[in-house]
Amino acid sequence: MKLFTLMCILSFGVGVNVFIVPHSHNDAGWLETVDFYYSANCNKTLNNMFTLLSEHDSVKFCWSEVVFLQMWLKEHPEKKPLMEEFIRSGRFEIIGGGWVQNDEALMDFELLIRQMRSGLDYLSENLSVENVKIAWQLDTFGHSSLNAAVWERMGFNTLVFARIDDIYKKYLKYGGNLQFLWKPQGLGAKNGLLTHVLNPHYAPPSFLDPREYFYSFGGSRCYLTLPANDQEIEICVENFEDYVYAVSYMHKTENIMILLGDDFFYTDIVFSRNLIGLVDKIMERVNDINVIYATPGEYFDAVMAVDEVYGVFKGDLVPLISEVIPRIKPWTGFYTTKPMLKKLTYDTNKIVRIAEILQSLILRNKFVAYDLSLATHHDAITGTCRSHVYQDYIDKLDIDYLKAMEAISQSLNKLYSSSEPTQLSLPYRVMFIINPLNRPISKLLSFYSSIKYIKIFDSNFEAIQSQSVPQDKGFDIYFRAVLNGFSIKTYFIIESNIECDICSIPSEASRKAILNNTNIEVFLKDGYLNSIRKDGIDYDIDSRVVRYSGDLGGPYTFMTYGNGSYIGDLVKYRAYSGPLVEVAESKFAFKSSVFIQTIILPNDDEVFELKFYVYADVGSEIFMRFQQKYQKGDWFYTFNTANVMKRTIHPNQYFLKGQNVFPISGALLVKLKEKFLFIVPSFPLGVAMPSEKTFELHLHRHPGKDDQLGLGSYQEDIYPVEHSFSISLRSLNLTDLWLGFLSHRASPYISFLSGTNFSIAESYLDSETYTTPWAYKTEYNLLPNSNCLYISSLNERKGKQICTLLNICNSPQHFDLPGLEVLEELDLSGNHLKHINPIKEGQEIEFLVNKNSGKSVVDFEEEVGRGIIKPFALHSFEVRTGENSKPEITFYGNNMSIEPEPIGGYYLEIGFYFVTWLVLVLFIYYYFTLARKNKGDIEGEVEIEEIYEGDERVYEDTIAYSKARF
Ligand SMILES: *[C@@H]1O[C@H](CO)[C@@H](O)[C@H](O)[C@H]1NC(C)=O
Ligand SMILES: *[C@@H]1O[C@H](CO)[C@@H](O)[C@H](O)[C@H]1NC(C)=O
Ligand SMILES: *[C@@H]1O[C@H](CO)[C@@H](O)[C@H](O)[C@H]1NC(C)=O
Ligand SMILES: *[C@@H]1O[C@H](CO)[C@@H](O)[C@H](O)[C@H]1NC(C)=O
DSSP, rough: HHHHHHHHHHOOOOSSSEEEOOOOOOOSSSSSOOHHHHIIIIIIHHHHHHHHHHHHTOOOEEOOOOOHHHHHHOOOGEEEEEEEEHHHTTEEEEEEEEEEEEEEOOHHHHHHHHHHHHHHHHHHHHOOOOOOOOOEEEOSSSSSSSHHHHHHTTTTTTEEOOOOHHHHHHHHHHHSSEEEOOOSBBBBOSSSSEEOOOSSSSSSOTTTTTTTBBBBGTTTTTTTSOOOOOHHHHHHHHHHHHHHHHHHHSSSSSSEEEEEBBBTOSSSSHHHHHHHHHHHHHHOOOEEEEEEEOOOOHHHHHHTTOOOEEEEESSOOOOEEEETTTEEEEESSSSTTHHHHHHHHHHHHHHHHHHHHHHIIIIIOOOOHHHHHHHBTTTTOOOOOHHHHHHHHHHHHHHHHHHHHHHHHHHHHHHHSSSOOOBOOOSSEEEEOOOOOOSEEEEEEEEEOOOSSEEETTSOOOOEEEEEETTTTTEEEEEEEEEEEEEEEOOOOOOOOSTTTTTTTEEEEEEEOOOEEEEEEEEEETTEEEEEEEETTTEOOEEEEEEOOOOOOOOOOEEESSSSEEEEEEEEEEEEEEEEEEEEEEEETTTTTTEEEEEEEEEOOOEEEEEEEEEETTTTEEEEEEESSSOOOOEEEOOOOOOOOOOOGGGGGGGGEEESEEEEEEEEEEEEETTEEEEEEOOOOEEEEEETEEEEEEEEEEEOOOOOSOOOSOOOOOOOOEEEEEEEEEEOOOOHHHHHHHHHHOEEEEEEOOOOOOEEEEEGGOOOOOOOOOOOOOOEEESSSOEEEEEEEEEEETEEEEEEEOOOOSSSSEEEOOOEEEEEEEESSBOOOOOOOOOOOEEOOOOTTTTTTTOOOOOOOOOOTEEEOOTTTTTEEEEOOOSSTTTOOOOOOOOOOOEEEEEEEEEEOOTTTTHHHHHHHHHHHHHHHHHHHHHOOOOOOOHOOOOOOOOOHHHHHHHHHHHHOO
């Protein structure tokens, strides 16, 4: 504790202590873009605050959004010493410390950690700040146990926020529990966070609030204009005393914090001086109350210096339902608003993780995607921003995505240029597949080609089986990749105009409504998923697309009456079978929209994928509804990548829909008989329980109106989105759940060589043809493999390598992965572990929505000892991946040349220096012999007859959109 604070507390003696905390809440984009807010507001706020700190000895200030600090320091580098001085003297405190104040409902643990580290790394590297203690989430729309768990593991000891259900808030206030101990479960969380709920919000009490009317006009403000006159100051003093006594019972100790600030505050220096001047005068005149300016840290030091017992809360605080008169507002719409932005954020997160690891491992560079972190802001990923701001986030994410691709190219370039030349001949095109999981996998993958016959060669240059499935105007080429954990494997591709040996086998097209393999059978009805049979047992989950009117809610809130109407008539259906995969494609029409559903069942998996391409017309809410006929009561569970929580139905739900919607950032688990249906989305969305046996995935929405929560008008969304759900039937087993989640989110990354210096493209159509021998190794195993320890991240901080590991097994694990030498255990933020005094625990507080406590339904073990990672815990370590611990390299095909290949009964001798020749000869040969012979067969083969085509032109348009975006 700072000496100054200690002196203040001692000198306070008895009576109430009030800590006035000047602050500004700075949205990183909302009505305007982040850059606009910087120049119009934050630049001024920071300029003014440093002026005030210099002018006024006792004033304090704090700041939480690092994105703006960084912009300011970049523009005013000369101010850095001054800022550092104020930080050292305790007059300026960094709280929060993430790049932004992220949304909580839509985070998975990796995206959350990435955004926090963007800020915390910056603070450590540029301002030597490594002791941010207070998680500061003033404005986010509900608070999740995932976030609380991660903050605890990052070394925070306190969490401050304002938004919580009104009913809960009243309950907390009148029980004197506005401060409680939140003990989230999962990821190794243990001691919890002292949690402070602001009363009433993050603005000052109304008598001080400049936005309130002056009291004689019916409002409650104590002054007309600033500076206040003597008479007004007297009223302000009275109001202040009344306020303090009125709220003191809501807190545990005699210490009260009053925030003096609001959105984009202190932008006007004259106003700022006058407001501080008024508070100075109030401070001088109040009786029996000790008042000081403080930073949040000083306040909480004072609180924690008191020996107190706090109520314990172990649940979750989403969804947020507020009782705004005249009606209830369920903040459940933003789980799905502007879904394309959510998808782009998670797609970027996936590739950034790969780029970070490769850059650290291969180049010892730090790769940071600040705009990915920006996109986690609580008005960005939530979609609660105006249209031009939405577009700004998209543009920024696109740039970060390309930067990550470049970082991968750069790593490949270094990796391959240092490898010894081999004698592999070069075929047509080169495909790299990166397995981002550090465990071996065998997975069905695909890429889109305009050519039907493709021959894929594995790293050891053996042709592997593939299957082509008609798609749009070309084909999806499916193949099975067998990959070591965190490996990069090279594949080679040759195209053929005609059928050839071990070329992709064309699929058999039919209208059959069953996809099956030896593990599982998937039944469709009218093009929709209808039931699943596993181990001889049928599980009915009849699905349909449902549309509700979206005019009661808005970007933040979802609210509607009625049961919605079924839409989406089947206009085209095709099932495709072959040696590797069964695919069912259904096209549904509604007005001018076409929805496309693709179900993909690999021939030897138990998991299938359901993709759904969808767009919501203005004023609509589009769901995919499922009916189950087995369970009543407890059957609906959500996984937020820390906890599995049971969710039960809210009785009002029957009448007003919208309250019984939950975000799924990890997975939805639906109990059907003895098994659970696991649905893992590729990016978060809302999931509703509209009636006792029905659940709905909120696929897209397009509110036609504003919901009076700030945006002020209708905001358009021109982007459709494609969801991808991984679906399986399993027992409730956390290891399987984590595996299912990780293998979907961190699925293999496919790219194609497209130019010099190993530049890559994601589309096969953009790949280049090479005619010189392939003189590089064909497979790299870059990280140690483990079935239990998942390497979540490896990146650089101040020249050190920091590795974060998650134990996904139900047994304790030692960290002894070969090739990763442990130097020191750190907290999740990458700072040294701190000792935090545990807070004394009192009675348990529970907020029950029906029977739902938001507590994890899975028990987590207590800590098992140092150096051991307990089940489902997340730990960070400083590691070394130096010369001595160089990862093992597998390498096939040294001095290997292309073997003669049987093609159509003929053999061609192919030498590896004759690739040009190969291509030419193959082409000419085939064209003049086999192609002609087989012509009739080929043409007749996969011609698709249409059942009925909807509005073809509109369909083309929506496809064009999807091509542009995905
Ligand atoms: C930031 O504030 C300074 C000082 O008022 C001003 O000179 C500068 O132009 C501002 N920068 C931006 C980007 O608006
Ligand atoms: C912050 O530190 C990083 C790494 O040390 C450096 O590259 C960057 O220029 C610094 N930024 C500022 C604004 O000081
Ligand atoms: C799938 O079902 C069909 C028809 O019932 C059956 O002939 C076929 O053997 C099944 N396939 C597998 C892999 O079980
Ligand atoms: C959970 O699944 C894992 C991996 O599939 C298995 O090893 C483990 O035994 C299962 N645990 C239980 C309790 O069934």
